Amino acid sequence: MYTPNPADWRESNRRRWDERVPIHLASDYYDLAAFRAGKDPLRAFERAEIGDVTGRSLLHLQCHIGLDTLSWARHGAARVVGLDFSEPAVEAARGLAAELGLTQDRAAFVAADVYDAAEAVPDSSYDIVYTGVGALCWLPDIRRWAETAASLVAPGGFLYLAEFHPLTDVLDDATGTRIEHDYFARDPWVEDGPGGYADGDAVTVHNRSVEWQHPVGEVVTALARAGLRVDFLHEHDVTLFRRFAALEPRDGLYRYPATSPRVPLMYSLKAGKPRA
Template sequence: MSAEPGSGPEQEPEYLRLNRANWDERVPAHAASPDYGLDRFAADPDHLSGVVRFDLPRLGDVAGLRGVHLQCHLGTDTVSLARLGARMTGLDFSAPALETARGLAEAAGAEVDLVHADVYAAPEVLPTGAFDLVYTGIGALCWLPDIARWAAVVRALLAPGGRLFLREGHPMLWALDESHPDLLPVRYPYWEQVEPLVWDEPGTYVAVDPARPEFAHTRTHEWNHGLGEVVTALLDQGLEITGLVEHDSAPWEALPGKMVADELGEWRLREHPERLPCTYTLQARLPG
């Protein structure tokens, strides 16, 4: 299954054009990265992504649920949820990412529908009120300028009694200046701002082949969303918060040189990790 984004390029805001170009270009490097480990899905029929594996104690039984993974990128979490028995749809604004996700699903023997659209256009291309599970993984919300609008999308997609499952980078982590050698200074906004944080970064967040050509699309627009803002946006849509856990770890080295990885690939501060929430898992339910 496929669908085109809800609006043509001429109507797209600058942030969407810049961010899509950035993600499109990085797809081949991400697909080849050992951090995503796409080949392990074909080699091991029980293999799950690290993000899904980490949250298994909170995720519970998803067998038979109709689920949608918003901003699914390469589809590793989407395929993992399908392997747990959910009937999954993945949605992303990057066509090259969806092509890679389609190949991953075929290699893994997973039946997954993939839909091409910006997350805000999801209710235009997906059946509304039809999903038992709306899933969003690490590093998704920071690309969205309006958390209230995102919560309205979640509400539109959920069936009565359906639930949202979100694991995301903690807004406290996003507010830190990672470049300081010794301290953890708060430099960037904790709460959502109208104007984006504009970044110009030549690399990416996973290990890639150092011999690859340099990336040409390096400029992005991003936003932070305070934990209270996320919770309030969902409450305003009539959802009930059923779980909220803050974690001292993240599935990537978010603060280079200051973190150490455990046996599951989760990174936390080398010294006194209790100082910093790095990610959180939030669950909410639409009353039935």
């Protein structure tokens, strides 16, 4: 149900994510054995849209256990830094980096709130500031996020965002074929359910979560006001999991059947900072 902003939103979310770190590490969803063996969890459109990262520095905001962050290092980034508010997640990411033989000069991880990133990360600017899928819904203030992220983009560098499309939040939960919710909702969505996307049967204690819906226009406007120039906004007809019963698996992703009308399920954007 929708409620006024709860004062405990950050701590509730942190406790939920902290508890789920060991569940995620053991899950088939993240499949750490395959990752250790070289499997790339990055989406093909992300690799294509970001391009060659060889020799560049990359900051990953809200990095969770660091699989995407470390993948960019595998793709040749000279230095990657991951930031997440969950200390267990950051510790797991550091452990994975060590397993891969990446020193802190190549891959560093910081435990801090994303709004405090400018003060928490080791460098003042990065060639690429990256935010992966499923991050923005945990933040109440997108304008503050955009200002923080933009401040960390080096002149001539860019921010890249890949996210679930907020249009999916207005569709009915069962089939994803009917509009049932308000696209412009501003109050947080408070839930209290066990398990999670990586293991729906996991027994969990810290189940309260607080999330926000951010229309695409709000995100783009916030980045523009923060001084970045939007180079592209792409919408994608695929998603990472079977959110709606109507979706079908294909090539490791999910989409509507070819006979059904399509709606955007994810989006990505790139926004650059002009050189001084």
